[in-house]
Amino acid sequence: MKKVFVAGDNMITSLGFTTNENIINLKDNIIGLKILDDHNLTPVPVPLSLIDPLALEYHFIKVLKDTSSDLSPEGFTKLEKMFLVSIHDAIKNIMMDLKGKKSLLILSTTKGNIELLEKENKKHFDPKRLYLWEMAEVIRKAMGFFNPPLIVSNACVSGVLGIGVGYRYLKSGNYDHAVVCGGDILSQFVISGFQSFQSLSPEPCRPYDISRNGLSLGEACGTIVLTSDSAAVEGQRVIIEGTSTSNDANHISGPSRTGEELALAIRSSLKEAHLQPSDIGYISAHGTATPFNDEMEAKAFSIAGLKHVPLNSFKGYWGHTLGAAGVIESVAAIHSMKKDILFKSAGYSNPGVPEDINVITKNKKNIFDHLVKTASGFGGCNASIIFGKS
């Protein structure tokens, strides 16, 4: 079995269009969630973390110039533009054949181009673009990838699972490289759905806090480049050490009451990584700030022997970004490990979960060698992945 290295990344959120911009803003604890009163998106004002459309246009035109294609910006949906800008930035300085026969493109998304269902968007694009494979093909073609893309659509664990799928294919030698990209945007469809569950917080979300009152939504896109060619990776090498998914087998729209199943996924990842819970220096948790989710996670970390490990949720900065979440949060966590810094868990001040977990209350320096990233979602799914220094 081959080792799988992280060779590059990008993240596009309300905090920036590159990993570097995002990390600088995280260091300053800048919150990207803004209360928005836009009747096109929501009838009642709620905090959202949105991508600046003008900045996206600017970055996208640069991508089109670089790819020297005859494509025009009008031919792409907002999400497709985000995918292309993110992939382009992540791979631009990597001197490997990332688009050839030995490379796999993996796209993670929950809803793809779902906003094309809205009447006013229908006229601009062929309804075929609602199919995730058609969207993926548009992206593949524009970037020039050889192989047909793989598409993961597994609710809010899509991002972590996408990275895990790439890891399995590279570990077994099917491919030498994988470009894993997760993205979702906000639309009436998505926002109204979460509102129907009454799960949106009226203020920016506060994961693990006693006064948390629901989640906040965001749109984002992130890319992580994986390779089994260690020679091509510069600087501090980070590898994937293990990953797993599980199902609660309890409820399609509510988390496990015990947290045992998320703990199961974490334990299975640790086993694959040949690590003990005491080897883990940091958890980048899911932390949506719904009362039940955060409670479930706290129980799971306790069962998995990770109760005392420093932990944060990035959702307090850029909200729950659905299919992008697992990718952008993994990228942020990897850079935490590389730069020896743990970021404050935004929105948290007072403990509000049953177990005494170690939520990070302010940025601090911390040198560690292994981290766990987790995610959970509708359908009872859980995922965990372990990154480590090599």
Add this chain to the structure above:
Amino acid sequence: MELALYITNWCKITNQAVILKNKKETFEENFTNFAAFIKNLYKKEQVNYPKFYKMDNLSKLGFLSAEMLLRNSGVLNKYGSEEIGVVVTNSSSSLDTDYDYQELIRDKSNYFPSPSVFVYTLPNILIGEICIRHRIKGENAFFVSEKFDPEHLGLYVTHLFDQGKITACICGWIEVFKENYHSVLFTVEKIEEKVEDRDYNAGSLFNVDNIYKLYKN
């Protein structure tokens, strides 16, 4: 003793017919639509699970496929709930229900419709339904591809076995979009290899050709 991955059972539902490993059932009645067909199948199979009526069409098809696949298979008794994986693929994700949901929110007076419709706008909910029904807690994955992709399904499930994640798997293709439906679900287990199966295409070894044949025929 060599162990190999075998398709130990299967259930295929398409064109108003149910094809199981050992039998084929067709309906004489001609159903006007998929909803009527799947409801009839549910009654005919005498499954007592009232939650079935709340499911969307995609979950109904996945649920009944799993029900008939697992009924006489022994997989649930032989393996721990944490060792069984569920890997499902399809073409249109949850678009069938997505269209219905968008219709609901077009009516601004009903902007926040019942969450019970919204939750089915994710394709992996059907995996959740199967896991709840059969108490399965192992690996989950939902993939989308234009056409059935036996190569990827075969590789991914094989990796889950080889990399120590599962000892049995329920996997396949569950597709519903309006009146078009097609499902094929397999149980895959690692069992003692028969000498006569060493020939790549013999028996029901879990390989690309056999997976595709069961999907197609």
